[in-house]
Each structure stands twice: as structure tokens, then as C-alpha cells.
Amino acid sequence: MTTPVCPFVKAARPDDTCPAKKAIAAGSETAATRKDSGETATVSPKCPFGYDSSNFKLGPLSCMICHALLFDSTKCIPCSHLFCQVCISRFKDCPLCGADIEKLEADTNLQSMVDRFIEGHARIQRPHVDANGEGEQVLNEDKKVIYEDVSLDRGAFLVQQAMRAFRAQNFKSAKSRLTMCAEDIRGQLGKSDNSSELCSQLGAVLGMLGDCCRAMGDSTDAINYFEESVEFLTKLPTDDLEITHTLSVSFNKIGDLKYYDGDLQAARTYYLRSLGVRREVIKNHPGVASQILDVAVSLAKVADVDRTLGKEDEAVDGFQEAIKLLESLSLKSEEASLEPRRLSVLAFLKTQLEEKQSGATASLVST
Incomplete structure (x- = not known):
């Protein structure tokens, strides 16, 4: 068996400083770099949900067990503390307060908020807040204020959350985030001149989707994801050691699954x-x-x-x-x-x- 390694290109081990997130972020255009006409200024706003991109804290939208965004948000009764359904199902007592868990209830309202956060947070633009605390978009003839993203790039953000969930064995959460990331990259393919970078990113994301499926016992989907990952990675230059390593690992993982079958x-x-x-x-x-x-x-x-x-x-x-x-x-x-x-x-x-x-x-x- 091979030693498990981070399936993302540019990374050897899964950690929060995975350079894959930098690679994904480098391939995207932020609002701060877009100029329509005239002089452009940027303002760095704060997220109303408490998200801090400098240290990846997620405020009330994170699970205190896996430290990733909530997935299948679930409330403990009677203490009302919230966790991912997969995470809290392993406990009989609330890990935050120690109270006996009488039952678990899905919190669909909170999960809906988390889903909206993912969908729009990395692209949101906020109005300028003046000294009186009132919102105002500043526009004049020669200057346009464009507000920079309030989080790191969406793709890198999703990868980071998936890796946290994966380490905590919340594979459904990891698979969900990675699927979103893969869909985003697929949407960019064909629209960007930097197709090699996108193929590298997609090959990496598909590789970890294969890992998620394998961990969930779904060998068929795991093989499909690994084979698709190989398809994209083989389009890339073979002089990059990170890419060739990831490619060879994907071949071995398919071989392992075939061996077990x-x-x-x-x-x-x-x-x-x-x-x-x-x-x-x-x-x-x-x-x-x-x-x-x-x-x-x-x-x-x-x-x-x-x-x-x-x-x-x-x-x-x-x-x-x-x-x-x-x-x-x-x-x-x-x-x-x-x-x-x-x-x-x-x-x-x-x-x-x-x-x-x-x-x-x-x-x-x-x-």
C-alpha cells in the first residue's frame, strides 16, 4: 500500500497550508484586480458571519468537532449545541457542555444559511461604511470603489474545508465541498487561457474525491474519480515532480482497488x-x-x-x-x-x- 498523501497538486501532506489552495487562488481573478475604467480603489470589509480569512475561523457556522463548515447541521437536545450530523453521532454526551444527549434534531434553517454562505460569500461585494456607520456606494466621474472579496478564493476555501472534514472522517462533508470545487473548475475550463493550471487543479480535486469514495466504501465511484483524475493529469507536462507523483499515486490507488476486488x-x-x-x-x-x-x-x-x-x-x-x-x-x-x-x-x-x-x-x- 502507498503512504496516503495529499492528492492536491503542489502538496505532499494534507494540512491547512496546502499549496494547492494557493494554486487555486492564483488562478482566479479577484475583485481587487478587475478594472472597468478610471481609477479603482479597494476596501476590505468584515464578514457579518464572523469569517476571518487570515486564520480561517468561521464563527457560528463551523462545527466544533471537525472545525469545518457545518454539514447536515444537527442540534443536541436539550442543550441546543450544534454540530455536523456525522460528527455528533459518535457521542452520547455533548462534547461542549457534557450534557446527556436525549435526541438529535436537524437544523435546516442553519444549514440553509451555511449553504448560502458557501454559494455567495467569496463573491460578495459590500457597500462602503462611512464614519456615521451608514452604508454608501462611492461613485463619481473618475473613481469607482470595488470591494475586495471578504474571504480567500472560493476554490481554495472549499478545498480547505474539505481537507478539515476529511481528516475528521466526515467524508460526506468533504465530498460535498470537493464536488462544488470540481464543478467550479469545470466551468472555468474552456473559458481560460490557463488550461494547464486548471487541469492540474481539477486532477487534484478529483483525486481527493476518489479518496472520499474509497473511505466511504464506494469502490466503483472511487475508481471513476481516480481515472478521471488521471485523464486530466496526463495532459500536463511530465517535468513537474509534484504532478508526476500525484499521477503515479492515482494509478496505484486504482490498482489497489482492483486488487481488493x-x-x-x-x-x-x-x-x-x-x-x-x-x-x-x-x-x-x-x-x-x-x-x-x-x-x-x-x-x-x-x-x-x-x-x-x-x-x-x-x-x-x-x-x-x-x-x-x-x-x-x-x-x-x-x-x-x-x-x-x-x-x-x-x-x-x-x-x-x-x-x-x-x-x-x-x-x-x-x-
Whole structure:
């Protein structure tokens, strides 16, 4: 199995500083950059719902368990504290006040407000507030005031909320936010000159949608999303290590799902495609330790399938090649964090060869 990584391009691990959000944000046009005519001024308003884009706090619209936007908003009775339905269903006592939960009730009014927040918040423009606190749009012959977005870009915002929900195992929430993000990007494709950037973003989002479906036990939809992710990622330049890594991981994830479904030949095909991408990378970037580790993992996957299919000699060759790669890998000081992974994969590979040798010895003794 591969180590789970952030499926978003430009990121290695899912965290709130994921550069994928920066990539999505960089591809959008904010109100502050749009100029119709004349001089343009910008005003930075505050969100009436308490959203603060600098630290991602969401005020009353967030779940205190998963720290993401509420999804299927649910009220605890009798204390009336609100959480996502999936999050609070794991508790017998309210995690905020400790009161016994007698029952749970859906809060459709609050959820409607959250949905409206998502739909319009990142595009909203607010009137200028003067010294007297009264709203007034400032317009004159030579100056137009355009109010900048009150949150970070919608796509990056949705990705961030999805990642928080995913980490909290609220997969339905994560899938909902990512689906919105994917729809937004699809709408931009064909309308923008920066199609490569959009393909990169869409491939990343589709990859995490695949992760959501896999976590929910829906292997069919997971495979469909991963395959669509591959379709977009293969359109991109192969000299970007982040993109090629994400592409190879998607191939492996499809292979894993096929493997678990018992379709070993299909699994082997996808593992080989991942291996091919990774071999090409180390051919062009021979000194990148993380990429060499990836090749070793792919060799182990192919060899494991070969052994299951009865191709023992091919399996042994694959295990031995991977061992040779890892034993000859010399990590630099800045790559020290890769050592535990190198040792873990190496131990697995050696165990596979030892099992083969033990089996051969037992066979000779019995005869």
C-alpha cells in the first residue's frame, strides 16, 4: 500500500497550508484586480458571519468537532449545541457542555444559511461604511470603489474545508465541498487561457474525491474519480515532480482497488503504469531520493501481484531490484525524514524474499 498523501497538486501532506489552495487562488481573478475604467480603489470589509480569512475561523457556522463548515447541521437536545450530523453521532454526551444527549434534531434553517454562505460569500461585494456607520456606494466621474472579496478564493476555501472534514472522517462533508470545487473548475475550463493550471487543479480535486469514495466504501465511484483524475493529469507536462507523483499515486490507488476486488490482472496493469511514470522520473531526476523510494514501492506492488498470480521468478526479480535501489540510496541531511520510510519498505521487501526461501527449504525437506 502507498503512504496516503495529499492528492492536491503542489502538496505532499494534507494540512491547512496546502499549496494547492494557493494554486487555486492564483488562478482566479479577484475583485481587487478587475478594472472597468478610471481609477479603482479597494476596501476590505468584515464578514457579518464572523469569517476571518487570515486564520480561517468561521464563527457560528463551523462545527466544533471537525472545525469545518457545518454539514447536515444537527442540534443536541436539550442543550441546543450544534454540530455536523456525522460528527455528533459518535457521542452520547455533548462534547461542549457534557450534557446527556436525549435526541438529535436537524437544523435546516442553519444549514440553509451555511449553504448560502458557501454559494455567495467569496463573491460578495459590500457597500462602503462611512464614519456615521451608514452604508454608501462611492461613485463619481473618475473613481469607482470595488470591494475586495471578504474571504480567500472560493476554490481554495472549499478545498480547505474539505481537507478539515476529511481528516475528521466526515467524508460526506468533504465530498460535498470537493464536488462544488470540481464543478467550479469545470466551468472555468474552456473559458481560460490557463488550461494547464486548471487541469492540474481539477486532477487534484478529483483525486481527493476518489479518496472520499474509497473511505466511504464506494469502490466503483472511487475508481471513476481516480481515472478521471488521471485523464486530466496526463495532459500536463511530465517535468513537474509534484504532478508526476500525484499521477503515479492515482494509478496505484486504482490498482489497489482492483486488487481488493480480485481483478489481479487489472491491478498489475495499473501498478505497471505507475512504475513506468516513476522510472521516467528518476531517469530525468536521478538524485531525488523521494522518487527513488516511490520506484521501490511500485516494484514491490508489481512483485506482490506477480507472486499472487504464480509468477514467482518475476516476483523475486522485482523484490531484489527494489532492495538494491533502497540499499544503495544515500540520504542527505535534509532528506533524513525519509529514512523511516526507506527502512520500512526495505524490511517488507526482505521479508518477502525470506518467505520465498523458507518455502523453498520446506519443499525440499518434504521431498
